[in-house]
Amino acid sequence: xxxxxxxxxxxxxxxxxxxxxxxxxxxxxxxxxxxxxxxxxxxxxxxxxxxxxxxxxxxxxxxxxxxxxxxxxxxxxxxxxxxxxxxxxxxxxxxxxxxxxxxxxxxxxxxxxxxxxxxxxxxxxxxxxxxxxxxxxxxxxxxxxxxxxxxxxxxxxxxxxxxxxxxxxxxxxxxxxxxxxxxxxxxxxxxxxxxxxxxxxxxxxxxxxxxxxxxxxxxxxxxxxxxxxxxxxxxxxxxxxxxxxxxxxxxxxxxxxxxxxxxxxxxxxxxxxxxxxxxxxxxxxxxxxxxxxxxxxxxxxxxxxxxxxxxxxxxxxxxxxxxxxxxxxxxxxxxxxxxxxxxxxxxxxxxxxxxxxxxxxxxxxxxxxxxxxxxxxxxxxxxxxxxxxxxxxxxxxxxxxxxxxxxxxxxxxxxxxxxxxx
Ligand code: UD1
Numbered sequence: 001x002x003x004x005x006x007x008x009x010x011x012x013x014x015x016x017x018x019x020x021x022x023x024x025x026x027x028x029x030x031x032x033x034x035x036x037x038x039x040x041x042x043x044x045x046x047x048x049x050x051x052x053x054x055x056x057x058x059x060x061x062x063x064x065x066x067x068x069x070x071x072x073x074x075x076x077x078x079x080x081x082x083x084x085x086x087x088x089x090x091x092x093x094x095x096x097x098x099x100x101x102x103x104x105x106x107x108x109x110x111x112x113x114x115x116x117x118x119x120x121x122x123x124x125x126x127x128x129x130x131x132x133x134x135x136x137x138x139x140x141x142x143x144x145x146x147x148x149x150x151x152x153x154x155x156x157x158x159x160x161x162x163x164x165x166x167x168x169x170x171x172x173x174x175x176x177x178x179x180x181x182x183x184x185x186x187x188x189x190x191x192x193x194x195x196x197x198x199x200x201x202x203x204x205x206x207x208x209x210x211x212x213x214x215x216x217x218x219x220x221x222x223x224x225x226x227x228x229x230x231x232x233x234x235x236x237x238x239x240x241x242x243x244x245x246x247x248x249x250x251x252x253x254x255x256x257x258x259x260x261x262x263x264x265x266x267x268x269x270x271x272x273x274x275x276x277x278x279x280x281x282x283x284x285x286x287x288x289x290x291x292x293x294x295x296x297x298x299x300x301x302x303x304x305x306x307x308x309x310x311x312x313x314x315x316x317x318x319x320x321x322x323x324x325x326x327x328x329x330x331x332x333x334x335x336x337x338x339x340x341x342x343x344x345x346x347x348x349x350x351x352x353x354x355x356x357x358x359x360x361x362x363x364x365x366x367x368x369x370x371x372x373x374x375x376x377x378x379x380x381x382x383x384x385x386x387x388x389x390x391x392x393x394x395x396x397x398x399x400x401x402x403x404x405x406x407x408x409x410x411x412x413x414x415x416x417x418x419x420x421x422x
Contacts, residue, residue: 003391004404007413008363008384011249014410016240018255019045019401020071021233024195026095027169028230029053031196032075033062033102034177035203037225044073044230045401048394052093056085060099077225084111087144093398097125097166100148101173104137110148114141127160127167134158135171135178155180155219163299165190168215172197175217176205182217189213190300191260195231202226234260236400238307239375241265241284243407245273246314246383251410252283263303267293267311271318292320292357297328309335309376315355316344317383322355335373338366342384363388368395375400382412 020043030053032039044050046068054064054073061081065074083103090096090113103110114125129139129146135158137150155178160167168188173196175182187193189211197210203226206218237256244251245268258265258277265282269275272287292315297305305328315322316339326332333353336346341364345356363386368374374396381388393416396403407414 001391001419002393003389003417003419004378004381004393005415005417006378006381006388006390008361008381008386008388010247010382010411010413012244012247012251012382012407012410012412013249015252015254016406016410018232018237018240018253019043020230021045021192021195021235022047022049022399023095023165023190023235024192025050025230026053027098027173027192027196028199028228029057029073029075030098030102031173031200032225033057033060033077033080033099034106034173034200035223035225036078037076039075039077039225040227041073041075042071042227042229043232044071045233046071047399047401048397049093049095049399052089053095056089056096056099059085059089060103080107083107083109085113087113090114095166097128097146098170098173100128100132100146101170104132104148104150104153104174105177108150108152110146112146114144114146125166127162127164128170131158131160131167131171131184132174135174135182153178155182155217157183157185159185160187162186163188165193168193169196172200172207172215172217175219176200176207176223177221178217178219180219182219184215184217185213187213187215188299191231191234191257199226199228202228232256232260235304235306235372237261237282238264238304239310239379239400240406241268241282242307242310242314243379243382243412244284244410246317246379248286249411250283250285252281254281256280256282258282263301264307264311267295267303290318292318292322292355294323294325296325299328305329305332306372308332309372310379312336312346312353312355313339313376313379315357316346316361316380317357319357322357324353324355326351326353334369335376338369338373338377339380341366342380342388344380360385362386365389365391368392371395371399378403382407
């Protein structure tokens with residue numbers, strides 16, 4: 001298994017272009033199944049999760065062509081031949097459950113192995129399933145598979161008991177071809193959900209209230225294939241800003257939508273970092289006097305849970321007391337033990353982490369436990385004294401395109417090597 005070696009302590013400087021958003025691309029690729037014909041998607045990042053998703057839709061009968069250099073993906077979903085996604089394809093990626101919406105809409109059946117993904121808590125799919133039942137599907141759990149059947153989905157009212165990005169996206173995809181109107185209450189307002197809805201609208205779907213808590217979908221008979229460019233990745237964007245900040249360098253990220261990362265920019269400014277933004281860029285620079293901050297992860301527009309881990313890495317070097325309260329996932333502090341091995345001073349109390357800033361972090365061999373925990377280790381290593389060896393980097397391959405290339409161009413000393421026993 002490959003490892004990263006990072007020689008820390010170099011200030012990052014320069015521009016880092018941001019790739020297309022993984023979490024928007026995944027449902028959008030799967031939503032292409034709703035339109036018989038050829039869909040062309042642009043700004044698709046070349047990531048492990050994207051390649052898994054392509055395998056899934058090919059398994060279902062779609063023909064695909066992925067140009068990873070140009071980041072374009074053509075999907076021909078003229079004919080679907082299968083409505084079952086097996087465990088081997090689902091086990092590494094929770095987003096595979098997104099096939100339920102389009103398959104129920106177009107094929108009236110879906111058999112999906114219960115999903116895997118990042119090990120950050122229980123992460124049930126009960127809200128997805130309750131929503132599809134409300135829309136007229138029968139759901140059975142059988143030998144690790146979700147088996148869903150319908151005579152045809154019908155519009156209904158569904159109030160989500162908890163804000164869920166995945167359930168909101170999945171139910172929108174199911175409702176677009178349902179008979180009549182569907183009202184979804186307590187919806188996720190994440191930009192990724194908005195991007196998916198805009199893609200569906202371009203295909204001919206009728207959706208009101210996109211980006212609000214209440215989404216109304218007026219079912220249509222069919223959708224047509226279109227060309228669409230996926231939005232930029234706000235989590236990748238945030239990670240590189242945090243990498244710039246921890247090295248006290250000056251990093252400008254480009255090809256982004258600054259309002260997507262407003263909560264992060266406001267926090268960095270409050271901590272004393274210099275923040276500038278333009279139409280499609282943002283930059284971070286060192287501040288004269290940095291101070292600790294309090295962060296609570298929340299659904300959008302609150303502080304994203306996916307930036308909690310890399311933000312904690314930054315906080316380990318910010319003087320004073322910093323506090324992070326993780327309200328979205330119950331087991332999202334697996335990076336803490338690794339950061340402590342690098343010299344961080346962190347105490348966990350239930351869902352809160354108290355981080356006392358230290359002067360310097362020091363390199364140590366560490367291991368990624370999930371995608372964003374991995375991002376925290378990379379951010380920390382960039383500032384740590386000495387050479388950090390990071391293992392299990394397949395986690396970060398799921399979400400960071402051309403990571404070594406992008407960081408190297410900004411002055412980081414990072415190499416990817418074959419090896420590592422674990
Ligand atoms: C998506 C993102 C993930 C991000 C998360 C929160 C993708 C592919 N992944 O994950 O990167 O961290 O949003 O912004 O877009 N829940 C239930 N029952 C359900 C569904 C969710 O209890 O049926 C709970 C979850 O356990 C969690 C909370 O709701 O505590 C939010 O989860 P959700 O928004 O659904 O996250 P994902 O869509 O899995």
